[in-house]
Amino acid sequence: MTTRELSYAQAIQEAMAIAMEADERVFLMGEDIGVYGGAFQVTGDLVERFGPERVRDTPISELGGAGVAVGAAVTGMRPIFEFQFSDFATLAMEQIVNQAAKMRYMLGGEVSVPVVMRFPAGSGTGAAAQHSQSLEAWFGHVPGLKVIQPATPHDAKGMLLAAIADPDPVMIFEHKLLYKMKGPVPEGHYTVPIGKAEVRRQGSQLTIVATAIMVHKALEAAETLAAEGIDAEVVDLRTIRPMDKDTVIASVKKTSRLLCVYEGVKTLGVGAEVSAMIAESEAFDYLDGPIVRLGGAETPIPYNPELEKAVVPQVPDIVTAARELVSGRR
Amino acid sequence: MAKAQAQAVADSVRGDNRPFALSHFEPAVLEDALRQMYLIRRFEEGAEESYMRGLVHGTMHLSIGQEASAVGICLPLTDADMITSTHRGHGHCIAKGAEVKRMFAEFFGKTTGYCKGRGGSMHIADVSKGNLGANGIVGGGIPIAVGAALSIRMQKRNDVVVSFFGDGANNEGAFHEALNIAAVWKLPVIFVCENNGYGMSTSTARSTAVPNVADRAAAYAMPGVIVDGNDLSAVAEASVAAVERARAGEGPSLIECKTYRHRGHSKSDRNRYRTKEEIEAWIARDPIGRFESQLVEYGIMTRDAVEALRENVEREIADGIEFAKASPMPLTQDVAMYVYTD
Amino acid sequence: MPTEVILPKVDMDMATGRISRWFVEEGAAVKKGDVLFEIETDKAAMEIDAPASGTLANVTGREGVDIPVGEAVAWIYAEGETPAKADAAPIPAVPSVPGPAAPPAPAANGAAPAVSASQIEPVGSEPVAGIRATPLARRLARQRNVDLAALDGTGPKGRVQAKDVERAATVAAEARERAPAVVPAAGHTPARGDVEVRARAVGQATAPITRQSSAASTWLRQGEGTPLVLIHGFGSETASWRPLLTAFDRAMPILSIDLPGHGAAVDLPAGGFDDLVAHVESELAAQNIGVAHLAGHSLGGAAAAAVAAGVAVEARSLLLIAPAGLGPEINTGFTEGFAAAHDETALRTWMRELVADPAVLSDGFVNATLRARADGRLPAAQTRLGPLLFSQATQRFSVRGLFERLAMPVKVIAGGADRIIPSRHVQGLPGHVGVHLFAGLGHMPQLEAREAVARLLAEIVR
Structure with missing residues (x-):
């Protein structure tokens, strides 16, 4: 094909x-x-x-x-x-x-x-x-x-x-x-299954679970982190319901750290569900630090371009959060 | 249908002055219409009694007094035609051919019920007979009916869809959006407003800016017909005309059946907003008695035949309740069945 | 045939109703549609019409009592029908204690503090160590026998992380290699006990464990349907349920749970009432029980109520026999004396306190209790546990405030001559709770009136 x-x-x-x-x-x-x-x-x-x-x-x-x-x-x-x-x-x-x-x-x-x-x-x-x-x-x-x-x-x-x-x-x-x-x-007909996440980048020290455009921001952040010697795994969730718990759990068991990145408002968002799912799962006993979420700010989306960028997670935000998490400062 | 039309032509040649339905439909069809009206009435009375005995969970909305509308509208429909129904939908369900035993079973929450105990009174439907479901949301079924009509169009079939709703729904956005789309696309839908005068406790006079819901039809360039919803023949006449128009590809119609529910809105209604006099005046115009008298008067049925019909219905109701009681309960471990297609 | 007048369901969640007043007297003529009586619900008063015309007779529905939905409350006789002799007994009210909830009676000596009705007071549990550690660090510490309290965490605010545990484990291993005979450090033993308990719980949760008895849970009966779970009282154990079950003939599955410090769970530690509740919940989870009928006696009654009020299990019904946790006082002379008792004289003396008529205490029952306690492990465990639950004549926990939100059917059974917990504690519970007070009985109605208690149990688990 x-x-x-x-x-x-x-x-x-x-x-x-x-x-x-x-x-x-x-x-x-x-x-x-x-x-x-x-x-x-x-x-x-x-x-x-x-x-x-x-x-x-x-x-x-x-x-x-x-x-x-x-x-x-x-x-x-x-x-x-x-x-x-x-x-x-x-x-x-x-x-x-x-x-x-x-x-x-x-x-x-x-x-x-x-x-x-x-x-x-x-x-x-x-x-x-x-x-x-x-x-x-x-x-x-x-x-x-x-x-x-x-x-x-x-x-x-x-x-x-x-x-x-x-x-x-x-x-x-x-x-x-x-x-x-x-x-x-x-070309031609093929399908990608609903309900299956994809590990976009293999890593050993941190799992970043991201959705939609945040997957690309997380991959970019992972490159920056790699330059610092931090090895991040990036999981593209792809489906919110039904969520692929197995892939996320397996990744967190491997890396012991979880960072969720999503554009929707942080409170009660997709990352909240991923966090709670991990806290309830067998991966809990593998966590070596708090679960961290980066999500949209608690505001409507503003018009001004600088303000608009400020209310959703950007690459530097992901880098900073990942760095703190892996170094045990969070 | 062809036979019925031929009969109607012959009758008009003879100068027939019988009510429309009596000249338009075969006697067997008319007898069955009366049987369905009894069945609806006795089904709802049986359900009400079961409810009061604590056998039925939740609540229910009774259409006692509105039987002519459900049965009259469905008279010209075939099993391939579809309907969408309402929270007050037991009559539509029976008029579209459902069996009362499986309806009772659904009310009792049993696996043999039409919805296997997942839907109850408010979602009752025999899908195999073209009923796309009663609906707990006022106006919820109207756009769905338009979608079903779009399917008919795209599948190049000659069927029609009837969307039943109450007067309350005529002030929902879904009603207006759906009528507009159906008219713009000339889809084979018959919108049937069963105007029983009250959306829960609020009268149409207090809720609706136009005197008749049928007046809304003008805004969507479709015929709007008002009929005495307690007169089976008048309802059937309007339905036959609208169904013919839809099958001919001429687009949707709106029929307003002026009727009345004898009971409250639901089982927890204290009836504070209607007078006893008003209720009694409507009970005196009970659609079942009127149609029964017509059939006897015009020699279509004898009194004895009517009596036999009633007894048959009584047996069917009693058997239905026994069937429902004896049916198995669903298993709690199966609660997630039917959320998704496996 | 006369027409039955029933107490109709008029509201979605209505199981019983109360007739607030009749508008028509017995023997009066009524017309179909006339208002017969008025029902009071939480929301409103509803008027109920006559279903037929005729004469009202055999009125059995009394005003002001709870009547089950669907029950006949009267009959209407058509003209020409003769009313049957009015021999129908009034419908017995669904038992409930009328009147607003009364505050618990003050303690006789005035020394006991008022117990807050809305909280279970966790008393006597050991202070939480206050260790900050990540879940991974905790797991590694358990696996490698590292005492977390002895570590300085390198994370924020001194949080112990996995690398801290690994470093400590490596240091300890090196030390052991140098001195293999070193006695484990203080604090080591409890940590190991903890590991064992957890290991067992995890094993049960993952194994296919339908209807398999475990260390602390015994299936007394197998069967189909929602299981009945029994929780014994202080100083008692699973075996104490057997007399009641001889009179209870339902073919349902029945599980009995031994509380920590009791029966087969004698070696499980508990720091107070909350630990008992958590133990019951974890036993239910290990048995894959998500829905159950709960019944408990005395301390076990309080635990059952707390479990029913929680979210770990959906309780279909709750039966409490002489429950603790409803008021301040308790006979701590008994709890202390019985806890310590391990010879026949002491045991018989204290057991007589449990019942109104000592004759119900068969020799076999006493001897079985004696044998179980003879090796001193149960007395030791219960002497440790007792003061964490009851001391200074006071119950150190309360479940009273939970009753308001118990949505399942609840029955409380008490003996009017109870010498352990005053039977007046069952007064003033919310109206939906059925209270059955057996005037002449003591603290063990399930022993002294086993037929009656079994019947109440059968009613509630229906």
Whole structure:
């Protein structure tokens, strides 16, 4: 299988095209995804290839649109619903949390809800407080949903194809700053399993568990740390629910130290869950220092670019925290 | 259906002045409609009694008094047509063909219930009969019905979807968003508002800016029809027209059935917001008695046949309760079953 | 046929209800839909209508008592029907102690401090060493017999880290090589005991241990369904439950737990009441029990209540027999005397205090108790433990404040002639707690009225 360099957005578009080519039940819904090509040009020219029935512009109706996607999924279709910004999921929480997530359970297993919802997420674009949030932890709290955060173009394509094939509702959070990031992507159909973390860098002294764009910041920090003689392991969590506990536990048992790095607000966030999971696990007795979290500040995302950077973890923050943890100063 | 239409044409040629349903549907269909109305009434009374005896957990919302709406709307539907239902959905479930024994079993939380004890009254549905579920969220099922209609369109089928909801839902955003999308995409949906006058305790006069929920249809460029929801024939007539329009690809309709629930909102309702006089006036317009009289008056059923039908329903209810009582409880270790597809 | 009038469920979580008043008298004519009576719930008063027209008769539902949902409270006879002779006995109320919760009675001598109703007071546990160490350092210290207290940690605020333990272990190993006969340092022995206890707990948690008795837990009965867990009182042990179980014929699994310092757990140390509760919770965890019916006697009753109020296990019901922890006083003459007793005269003397009628103490029962205590290990352990729980005529812990939040069915059984713990301690519990007071019995109703106690047990574990 040939591998090329594609951007994260192109990788997602390719996954959707492959799925639509292979299965006529798959179709796209969302605001301005047709001739406009999507707010981030992820759907691009797909409307020309598949027509407006299958690349379906919706009114600006997040609740209605999400509910229509759920209804179509329950009745034999495989909709992929794009939110223009993940922040707008707040308008559709009812359909996601009360309907999509619970329908199979409430009806005693008589239906399944194979819907995929895509959420452009995260800060760094100067879009301020209502277009920059990282709300994935909210969805991770809901049994019945699966929640993924691919960090590379390769994973974005493979995990989206896995999500489309999945019989249950899958929420995919795509960090907006990753859309233009390029990376090797194999041609054709392949999947990356949901619920499986990936060790991006092997290390012996510290485990950094990171999500989405923080995976890249953690890898950059690990290089700096290596120059200082600190050997960090970087685990890309990839899936928030169901979380791959085994990979994280095995890593912490090996390194004895855990640093969680995530962009969502620190309190009650993804890192809080990883920390608590480790504290409850057999890895507890291997910890040789406190568990440390680096997460988003307890503020809305500000507009000013310097302020905007200040409220989410940056590479130097990760380096400092890791250094203190490994040297026993924390 | 073809046969029924032919019959209707023949009747109109003869100058038939019988109520619509009586000339439009075969006698066997009409008898079955009456049977379903009894079944709904007695099912809910049986459920209420079981609740009071502590056999039913949680609460329930009874539709006693609204049977003509559920049965009349479902008359022109086939098993391939779908519905979405509401928290007051026992009638819809039965009208769409569910068995009362498995409904009782669900109320009793048993594994033989439609939802295997995971859903209860508020999520009851026989999915195999095209019922996509009762819903605990007011207005929650309306966008889902539109999605099901989109599936029908994309799968090039000729089926329709009925979305039942109450007057309370007409002030939810989901209602407006869903009606708009269905109209823009001309989808085969029939929106059915069962207006029983009150969203819990708040009357439509106090909650809704327009006098009739059907008036909302104008905003979404679809027909809005008001019918006497306690008159089975009037309900069926509106449903037949809307279903035909949907099957012909002409888009959605909104039907408002003006009706009344004899009981409170739920089992913990003290009924402080309605007068005894109002309740009694509506009980006097009970839909079951009205339809029963019509069938006898126009010679479709004899009094004896009606009596036999009632006895059959009594037996079915009693057997249903026994079935539910005797059914096994789910195992607690299986509590996580059906959260995800295995 | 007359129409039954039942006490209906009118609220989601309602198991019993109270008729606050009848609007229609016995023998009066009623019309369907007339208001018959009013039910009081936590939230509101609900009026209940007549389900039929006719004559109201055989009214058995009394005002002001708790009546189970679905129970017939009256009948309506249609015209032409003759009411049956009104021989129906009034429905017995669901037992409860009416009135607001009263504060515990002050101690007779006034010396005992008022016990706070809302907390379990951990008294007598050894002071926590205050060692700062990472989990890895602690584990390594256990494995390599390093005394953490003797180490200076190099982490922040002196926290001991793995490297500190490793350094100390290396130094100690070198020292041993130089002087192999050195006696272990002080503090070493308790650390080793700790290791053994933990090792056993871990082993049980990971092994497939359904229905396998362990050192401190004995399956007295196998069966299907939610298990019943029994916790004995101070100075007692698993064997004490056998007489009650002869009268209890349910085919459910029954587990008895020996408390630290008792029975098979004689060698387990405990620093106070909290340790007993933790012991019960860890035994349940080791047996993979997440849901259970709990029953306890005296000290074990208090422990059962604390376990039921916690989150470690979901208690489906709670039966407490002469429970401790509900009030300040206790007969410490008995607890001290019995704890020390290991010959027949002493033992018989103190055991007579337990019951109203000494005749129920069979020779076999006394002799079995004597044999168990003869080697002095139980007396020694209980003499150590006793003062940490009870001293100066005072119970040093309270579970009274927990009752308000116990959501499962709870029954408390007491003997009116209890000479160990005054039976008045069972007064003033919240209204949802059923209290059964046997006027003529002592501290062991399960021995003296085993049929009655077994019946109450059968009712609550249903």
